[in-house]
Amino acid sequence: MAMNFSENADRMDVRYVAGLARIxxxxxxxxxxxxxxxxxxxxxxxxxxxxxxxxxxTDVAGEAQNAMREDEPQAGLPxxxxxxxxxxxxxxxxxxxxxxx
Amino acid sequence: xSADLCELGFLEAADALAKGQMTSAELTAALxxxxxQLEPALNALTWRDAEAAxxxxxAADEARAAGDERPLLGVPIAIKDLLNVKGQPxxxxxxxxxxxxxxxxxxxxxxLRAAGCVFISRTNTDEFAMGGSxxxxxxxTTRNPWDPERVPGGSSGGSAAAVAARLAPAALASDTGGSxxxxxxxxxxxxxxxxxxxxxxxxxxxxxxSLDQVGPMARTVEDAAAVYQVIAxxxxxxxxxxxxPVGDCLADVRAAADLKGVRLGLxxxxxxxxxxxxxxxxxxxxxxxxxxxxxxxxxxDLPHSRYGIxxxxxxxxxxxxxxxxxxxxxxxxxxxxxxxLQEMYEKTRAQGFGAEVKRRVILGTYVLSSGFHDAYYLxxxxxxTLIRGDFDRAFRQCDAIIxxxxxxxxxxxxxxxxxxxxxxxxxxFTVNVNLAGICGLSVPCGFTAAGLxxxxxxxxxxxxDARVLTIGAxxxxxxxxxxxxxxx
Numbered sequence: 375m376a377m378n379f380s381e382n383a384d385r386m387d388v389r390y391v392a393g394l395a396r397i398x399x400x401x402x403x404x405x406x407x408x409x410x411x412x413x414x415x416x417x418x419x420x421x422x423x424x425x426x427x428x429x430x431x432t433d434v435a436g437e438a439q440n441a442m443r444e445d446e447p448q449a450g451l452p453x454x455x456x457x458x459x460x461x462x463x464x465x466x467x468x469x470x471x472x473x474x475x
Numbered sequence: 476x477s478a479d480l481c482e483l484g485f486l487e488a489a490d491a492l493a494k495g496q497m498t499s500a501e502l503t504a505a506l507x508x509x510x511x512q513l514e515p516a517l518n519a520l521t522w523r524d525a526e527a528a529x530x531x532x533x534a535a536d537e538a539r540a541a542g543d544e545r546p547l548l549g550v551p552i553a554i555k556d557l558l559n560v561k562g563q564p565x566x567x568x569x570x571x572x573x574x575x576x577x578x579x580x581x582x583x584x585x586x587l588r589a590a591g592c593v594f595i596s597r598t599n600t601d602e603f604a605m606g607g608s609x610x611x612x613x614x615x616t617t618r619n620p621w622d623p624e625r626v627p628g629g630s631s632g633g634s635a636a637a638v639a640a641r642l643a644p645a646a647l648a649s650d651t652g653g654s655x656x657x658x659x660x661x662x663x664x665x666x667x668x669x670x671x672x673x674x675x676x677x678x679x680x681x682x683x684x685s686l687d688q689v690g691p692m693a694r695t696v697e698d699a700a701a702v703y704q705v706i707a708x709x710x711x712x713x714x715x716x717x718x719x720p721v722g723d724c725l726a727d728v729r730a731a732a733d734l735k736g737v738r739l740g741l742x743x744x745x746x747x748x749x750x751x752x753x754x755x756x757x758x759x760x761x762x763x764x765x766x767x768x769x770x771x772x773x774x775x776d777l778p779h780s781r782y783g784i785x786x787x788x789x790x791x792x793x794x795x796x797x798x799x800x801x802x803x804x805x806x807x808x809x810x811x812x813x814x815x816l817q818e819m820y821e822k823t824r825a826q827g828f829g830a831e832v833k834r835r836v837i838l839g840t841y842v843l844s845s846g847f848h849d850a851y852y853l854x855x856x857x858x859x860t861l862i863r864g865d866f867d868r869a870f871r872q873c874d875a876i877i878x879x880x881x882x883x884x885x886x887x888x889x890x891x892x893x894x895x896x897x898x899x900x901x902x903x904f905t906v907n908v909n910l911a912g913i914c915g916l917s918v919p920c921g922f923t924a925a926g927l928x929x930x931x932x933x934x935x936x937x938x939x940d941a942r943v944l945t946i947g948a949x950x951x952x953x954x955x956x957x958x959x960x961x962x963x
Contacts, residue, residue, distance in 0.1 A: 397824045410834060418789050426858060426861070459575050460805075461804060
């Protein structure tokens with residue numbers, strides 16, 4: 375398999391990553407983003423100078439913990455209200471381009 | 476008369492309504508007339524509907540006439556265009572959500588609605604709250620009321636400018652890395668970033684969920700506290716909200732007159748290279764003022780603070796890349812025409828998102844991708860632990876930490892938009908508060924020679940929001956920086 379990223383971990387293949395993020399890029403955009411993202415990665419790469427061996431990772435700060443409540447049915451958005459913002463809806467459902475041939 | 480009504484603060488307006496000195500319809504009309512006069516040059520608002528606001532104000536007046544005595548009945552408030560207000564647009568400053576109408580109220584809106592507030596307008600924001608200047612908004616830049624050539628800060632620049640320019644007595648905003656405190660400092664208003672878990676984010680368009688927090692902006696600490704009291708507290712729709720009681724701090728905030736017995740920590744790391752000399756002078760003068768009010772000033776160390784921005788610009792984009800995956804043109808918002816589904820996603824996101832959002836989503840996708848996750852994302856989460864540890868240790872020596880909110884006063888429109896790293900560095904004093912999940916307040920502390928406001932940062936431990944409000948109020952009561960108003 376071809377390398378998806380350049381050999382240097384700090385220089386990303388912008389087009390490949392944009393594809394993962396489902397964002398189409400023009401050549402001009404890709405070139406501009408490449409430079410900016412190189413700068414940003416060089417900047418955040420500063421963290422590599424810190425010793426973090428044995429440090430626990432924080433995902434959410436504070437006292438957040440699993441919150442449980444009674445499993446009781448509650449009213450959600452009515453279908454019409456949920457569909458009102460859909461770009462295209464028909465027969466009470468959202469219409470999208472054909473996925474399966 | 477109508478110009479005077481716009482001068483009223485949030486609690487002053489509540490008081491005047493209760494005493495029958497004016498009606499909500501009169502106040503609302505005055506504020507809307509002022510918006511008519513100052514917009515679109517100021518560009519603080521993304522939306523307003525005079526007819527709907529007047530109808531809500533009239534309904535409040537009728538309820539009052541019928542004996543309704545809710546203290547905030549009929550008081551107008553502006554809402555950042557990131558929070559869902561049922562029946563109003565909610566675009567997050569993005570083309571991808573143009574045309575979207577909120578089908579429900581955010582929890583904070585539900586609470587303000589129950590209190591009787593009138594939702595008078597929606598305020599401009601950087602796209603999906605990603606930015607420090609409002610320049611990334613699809614609606615264009617908001618102008619700083621103190622100098623239209625300068626940015627109001629961001630992302631809540633619209634809320635800050637609207638409050639400073641007297642388009643609303645208070646506003647709701649959100650803060651992921653400084654988005655309430657930095658624009659508050661740039662526009663000379665008061666803004667609170669509550670403790671993570673103190674205010675519900677249900678119905679707030681998600682940016683980085685481990686950092687986002689909703690909070691108030693107003694012209695006084697009292698007014699910010701009054702809004703905070705309404706919106707804070709447990710919400711079954713946001714599992715990160717705490718069950719700890721919110722309490723009532725308004726009496727303490729109002730009475731705050733001195734800082735006797737209060738220990739304030741001064742981190743030397745906040746007075747280092749990069750801090751504008753004028754902002755430093757104003758901050759140091761504010762520290763002296765706190766000392767005169769009786770505070771004991773102690774030196775504290777936050778040795779990892781310089782890593783905060785790098786840490787934040789890994790974690791926040793990572794979370795954003797996941798949160799913004801929902802904007803795919805399927806269920807709501809903009810959809811680009813395409814023959815095939817994958818193409819529809821890619822074109823919708825290409826045309827719907829602006830440059831800064833694309834930059835952050837791509838960066839976030841990268842730092843989470845296989846092979847790079849541990850080097851970037853996991854490492855940043857560990858650095859986050861070190862930053863939290865700094866604050867834990869500092870708060871053993873002091874009740875709150877004070878310092879500058881921003882390294883400079885408001886910069887010029889366009890000055891930093893070509894260089895993302897320079898823009899990101901503006902968050903240097905604010906991001907660590909979000910990373911640690913604690914609370915921070917920005918209160919006006921003077922003006923530069925060019926007449927631009929600066930803010931004093933009061934940072935407190937988790938769930939000590941009432942403490943930072945009370946300390947901020949004691950300082951504010953001894954100054955009149957917050958009473959100055961821009962000539963626009």
